[in-house]
Amino acid sequence: MNKKQLVKRVSQKTGLTLAESNEFLNSVLDTISETLKNKENVFLRGFGSFMVKERKPRRTMSLNTRKMIIIPGKKVVKFKTQIL
């Protein structure tokens, strides 16, 4: 199922138009994205939670050049489901 199909299904369920449903879904996804970018977790009871974890930068040796290189840290999003 992709976003278009989700919008269609939700539009049928709620009675909102396709355009309204699309706008609303975008608003929901944008809000969750912004929250996670601010390193705040999102808990949706009965569905699951989105959590931001920080991976630390680490040092390793390049197999080609045999020099030490630094792999930069990054943020990752973990999802813990309550669905299944």
Add this chain to the structure above:
Amino acid sequence: MNKKQLVKRVSQKTGLTLAESNEFLNSVLDTISETLKNKENVFLRGFGSFMVKERKPRRTMSLNTRKMIIIPGKKVVKFKTQIL
């Protein structure tokens, strides 16, 4: 951020009432849940994808009784983000 806070934020953004926003969000989450329960993946471009994976049942030996036991298989939901 919890569900109530998400509904409030989205209501402010879209101009829908809190009740309407809540109904819509529930409809979105329910639809995603149902889809995943039917083992169908959900792809939301620009946000991420929810994928159902099946863990196979496996045999192991109980440390207490030293008998073989079977750990039943289960379905898990993986989320791959496109956000950060």
